[in-house]
Amino acid sequence: MGQSFAHASYAVLVVEDDALLLAEAVDMIEDAGFIAYEARNADEAIRKLERHSEIRVLFTDVDMPGSMDGLKLARAVRDRWPPVTIMVTSGHVDVGENDMPENGLFFAKPYPPASVMKALNGIAAEIGN
Amino acid sequence: MPQSRIFDRILLKALHLPLKGLYGLALVIAAVVATAAFRAAFVTDLLPYLFFMPVILIGTFLVGPAAGVTAILLSALLAGQSLSATNDPFSLTGKQWAAQTLFSLVNLGIVFLAVQLRRTMLVLERVAEERRCALENLGRQTGERSRLATIVEQSREFIGYADLGGRVQFVNEAGRQLVGRANADGQAEIADYFKEPDRSRFRSEILPEVARSGLWSGEVTLRHFGTGEALPVRFTIFPLVDDADARIGYGTIITDLRAQKAADAQREMLTRELAHRMKNTLAMVQAISAQTLRSARTMEEGRDAIASRLTALARAQDILTHTSWEKADIVEVVNAAIEPHRGDAGHVTISGPHLDLQTQRALGLSLAIHELATNAAKYGALSVEGGRVDMCWSADGNFFRFEWIETGGPTVEMPSARGFGSKLIERIVAAYFDGTGRLEFDPSGVRFILEGALGPGSEQKA
Structure with a gap:
């Protein structure tokens, strides 16, 4: 795929406490030609963001153990890393628009891979320009 | 006294014997004739009138004045016959006529007394009966009222009432417990029991609806007087009326919905x-x-x-x-x-x-x-x-x-x-x-x- 080179220039951070879902999300993103980093909780995610400046997308679950849930993490990332695009997924039916940070994208669990891929490709195109 | 009560009861029983009309009259006549025959047979010429007097008294008492008067006339006739030398009751000496007249007058007095006695007994009986009924009614009403009071106090619903001005006059135990207010002192108004915004709603919506249709029922939020806790309840309010159907206040029944919520x-x-x-x-x-x-x-x-x-x-x-x-x-x-x-x-x-x-x-x-x-x-x-x-x-x-x-x-x-x-x-x-x-x-x-x-x-x- 010709796009792969452009894709490889930025990375996606997947934050998911369920190892099975995390493995699948990472495989899905890598198969599409992106670099994927993984984290199982918010603290780990913050450390990865500090270490890897090429991360341009945060793809996080809401329900997570630890000091922050996915929505708090999303808001923190919006404040500290404004260029990072935020994608949130959850099995909770009641994640409202008010819970989401500005310009955040929400994907209900289980999410269709195609729509996640479309969003990631859209971001890649934006960065490419 | 038990003895006098037994006597009273026998007397009253006798008063109500079915001796009205011709049947009673015939019995009295028979009694007079039997008395005369008894006297003629056993007491001969002594005391021509004495035996008839109890018969006249009892006859009048049991049957009535007409029977009494009939008994007097019949007794006088039979006595006259026994007095007369010729056995003709109408052929009597002047002295004998005087005795007859005296006998009849005295016995008319007896008849009068017996009639009065009869009437008095009947009146007394009716008064006693009415009194008994009244007492029974009162007892029933008192019992009913105390049962209702028990139900209100034992109820787990908040039950209370207020006057027309909305000042709370009574709240039952469950109500006092629910809102944490010791007693209705007539100072608090119904609206005070509500938490905003239902408090304003009570005046603007609930009371007008009660005035219009005679009932309002719905879910509102009350407040706990001590802690301020919000109390979700089902609130029902209706007007209370007096015997003349005039409105005198409001009754209310409130169900605690906290457990259900x-x-x-x-x-x-x-x-x-x-x-x-x-x-x-x-x-x-x-x-x-x-x-x-x-x-x-x-x-x-x-x-x-x-x-x-x-x-x-x-x-x-x-x-x-x-x-x-x-x-x-x-x-x-x-x-x-x-x-x-x-x-x-x-x-x-x-x-x-x-x-x-x-x-x-x-x-x-x-x-x-x-x-x-x-x-x-x-x-x-x-x-x-x-x-x-x-x-x-x-x-x-x-x-x-x-x-x-x-x-x-x-x-x-x-x-x-x-x-x-x-x-x-x-x-x-x-x-x-x-x-x-x-x-x-x-x-x-x-x-x-x-x-x-x-x-x-x-x-x-x-």
Whole structure:
């Protein structure tokens, strides 16, 4: 795929406490030609963001153990890393628009891979320009 | 006095004997004639009038004045006959006529007295009867009122009333308990019991509706006078009227809905929780399917592997259902996971203490055992007679160790490609336990050693 080179220039951070879902999300993103980093909780995610400046997308679950849930993490990332695009997924039916940070994208669990891929490709195109 | 009461009762009974009219009259006549005959037979000429007097008195008392007068005339006639020298009652001397007249006058007096006595007794009887009825009625009313009062006090609903100005006059025990207010002192108004915005609503909406239709019933929020706690209730208010149907106040019945609201909230929470779990399960199914298809060589292999992995997941979920998805006993989890392979060649043993595994760990361990057992049934210790699998686990504080050891099977060769199965066993299940998973292809048999945390586990993994 010709796009792969452009894709490889930025990375996606997947934050998911369920190892099975995390493995699948990472495989899905890598198969599409992106670099994927993984984290199982918010603290780990913050450390990865500090270490890897090429991360341009945060793809996080809401329900997570630890000091922050996915929505708090999303808001923190919006404040500290404004260029990072935020994608949130959850099995909770009641994640409202008010819970989401500005310009955040929400994907209900289980999410269709195609729509996640479309969003990631859209971001890649934006960065490419 | 009991004796006089017995006499009274006999007298009253006699008053009510069925002696009215001609029947009574005939009886009185018969009594007078019989008295005259008795006198003629036994007492001869003595006391010509004396015997008739009691007959006249009793006759009048029992039958009435007409019978009395008839008895006087008949007695005078019979006495006259006995006095007369010729047996002709009308042929009498002057003295005898005077006696007859005197007798008749005296007895008319007796008749008058007897009639008065009769009337008085009847009046007294009626008064006594009315009094008895009144007392009985009063007793009934008092009883009814005290029963109603008991019901109001014992009721678990808030029951109270207020005057037309809305000042609360009475609140029952349940009501006082609900709002934490010792007693209705006539100072508080109904509106004071409400929390805003229902307080303004009471004046603007509820009272006008009561005036219009005579009833308002709905859910509102009251306040606890002590703590200010919001009290969700069903509030019913209606006008109280007097005997002339004029409105004199308001009655109210209030049902505490706190328990019901809490149950509703609990149910809603459970429903949401269930929906969430369902979504999570579907996400797991999606991940298992996608991961399986990624490493499947053929469509058939992929289909079979997905089906058997989902079956393993379902078996583990069955165990969790019994414990409301909180935790599962590891012995049950291991047994359920190995159950489909009990009939295979080879022998399975398990040993380890009862331990609670939280949801994800229980599901993960089930999937791991399923993978190991499927592999052992195809190529390992469960594929031959004499092969054996020993599963054992232990816990030391929060540290958990699980081992799967195959012996007596065919010589193990290192697999050429690692599929989702080994990824699941080594990485995913290990991550569920916040630890490590080691899959060893020792020539004498496959070994799997899982080491990790049993409790909440450390989230500070690098």
